Amino acid sequence: MNPYLLLAMAIAAEVVATTALKASAGFSRLGPSLLVVAGYGAAFWLLGLVMHTVPVGVAYAIWSGAGIVLITLLAVVVYRQLPDLPALLGMGLIIAGVVVIQLWSDSGGH
Known part of the structure; x- marks a missing residue:
């Protein structure tokens, strides 16, 4: 599979997990807490697959940079944080x- 498609999937999983982290209320709410654990697990597994072919620094730069921007956009929509x-x-x-x-x-x- 295309490593950049895997990277996009890793980014999406991390964004979902990080967005759910706030909703988990310190892991006191089961549904969002499970989403956090599953999302981060998927994100790191996919990122590990990406690093078989994409240099670590490049993969991480794209993963973290895109994650920051996408999480900020979701925070605007979901939590009204401008x-x-x-x-x-x-x-x-x-x-x-x-x-x-x-x-x-x-x-x-x-």
Whole structure:
């Protein structure tokens, strides 16, 4: 399977798990707590598969960068937590960094 598809799946699982972490209320609610454990388990398993072919630094940069942005977007929708301008600028820099790695770095896995 395409490692970048696996990476996208790992990112999705991590985003679901992290979003459910708040809903778990300190692991006092069973449903969200199970989602946290399953989501993180799937995310790390998939990330491990990705690292068979994609360099560790590249895989982790994409995984964490995309996760930060997607979790922030979900927090806006689900929890009504709006990021301020410095947070948005920082996320823009993270996205720019991932793009630079993918397009111009020799360690970009291409």
